[in-house]
Amino acid sequence: THFGYQTVEKGSKESMVAGVFHSVAKQYDIMNDLMSFGIHRLWKRFTIDASGVRPGNKVLDLAGGTGDLTAKFSQLVGKDGKVILADINSSMLNVGRDKLRDRGLVQNIEYVQANAEHLPFEENTFDIVTIAFGLRNVTNKDNALRSIFRVLKPGGRLLVLEFSKPEHEILNKAYDFYSFNILPKMGELVAKDGESYQYLAESIRMHPDQETLKTMMNDAGFEQTTYHNLTGGIVALHKGYKF
Template sequence: MKEDTIDFGFRKVRVDEKQKLVAGVFDSVASRYDIMNDLMSLGIHRLWKRHAISLLQVRDHHDVLDLACGSGDLSLLIAPKLKSGQLTLSDINDNMLAVAKNRLIDRGVVGNVHLALANAESLPFQDNSFDRIIIGFGLRNVTHKDKALASILRVLKPGGRALILEFSHPTSSLLSTWYDAYSFKMLPFLGKIIANDSESYRYLAESIRMHPCQESLKAMMLAAGFDSCHYFNLTGGIVAIHQGIKY
């Protein structure tokens, strides 16, 4: 039977509505996205991202795709590592892509950088285009995660590495209880005070809970065709880094 509804946080919505609803969330928060990330994670997101980039193992000749690039944090860490390679920033949301573009220009990152407005489920790149692909805190917002994983695998070069940095499931019940209280009380409150939008941040908290657990996402990567799949828990499983190779 064909799927006609899908999760949007804790709500069920029509499949064809989710992309528009997610776009509305990020249109709303784009201008305050970086401030909110620092407040929500107490700045720890910067450490998570640096650790992810170290695991990505970028070399100076690589072609790298920063998928669901958001405001460009990961690209700012990747760009200094590339000399002859190319860096492509891609996001489905044009407001977020504009924020990322302006941040890179402000930091003097120009030249070997490209921008692409694109849906992760159907990436507009040729097969075997990238040596490295990273998607940071974006996969949980994708309507069909299996299609996105297949699309990522298609555009990854043989021998290439894909890495998913995403909120996940705490590994202890005590941490999980604290995290739930923080997420569902503090995040909407901060969203209201800083971005004048509590509902978008309530959705973001809900989307984290609905995202596949560590083992489930690993299984999805294997089913998509990735090899050597494994994951690393950070901050007690609040965040996980999943990695896969294309052979």
């Protein structure tokens, strides 16, 4: 395959993920709506509400892609706040920047190309860091969690919105079938790229479940770590504080 993801070792995950997101960037938003039947909008709304964001806050929307969370945060932090949309992938950042500028969202947003594992920000910078459907794609998740912990202010919090493990076996089976049989076909049909959506299904199955991710966050230094299952655990929102 042009990504070679079936055979490659961990070391090349980064270039494979880069290939996926360069390839899907332009169709990313429409595919999100189709694949999730629009439900990703509710998951994101839940994340914003759980963040406790306030006017004047400084927010990092990490792996922010096409900027759905950034757009909402930008309105909520107001003119005294700031939102940084950071992503490793220039194609995703470009699509995000164009979309938000078209909506007239300009005054308090900055765009930064960065790897979650090595964030180019000073210690104690952000009130809130979000990473939505991003952690799964990061090669070394522990490094990313530590890097996020470093840039949060004391009292600041991390919200991880990510695919997780469905709570019931029947839902788990149905979801597996959907991911491996239907998703790649939809990707082929709409985005002309079945392989990227095959990767998506694989990466969801490989991702740590709710309790494992909670432990990883605790190991990185987060406290009062909790999670909330959404849509039967297909997605979970984890939240942890730096004190």
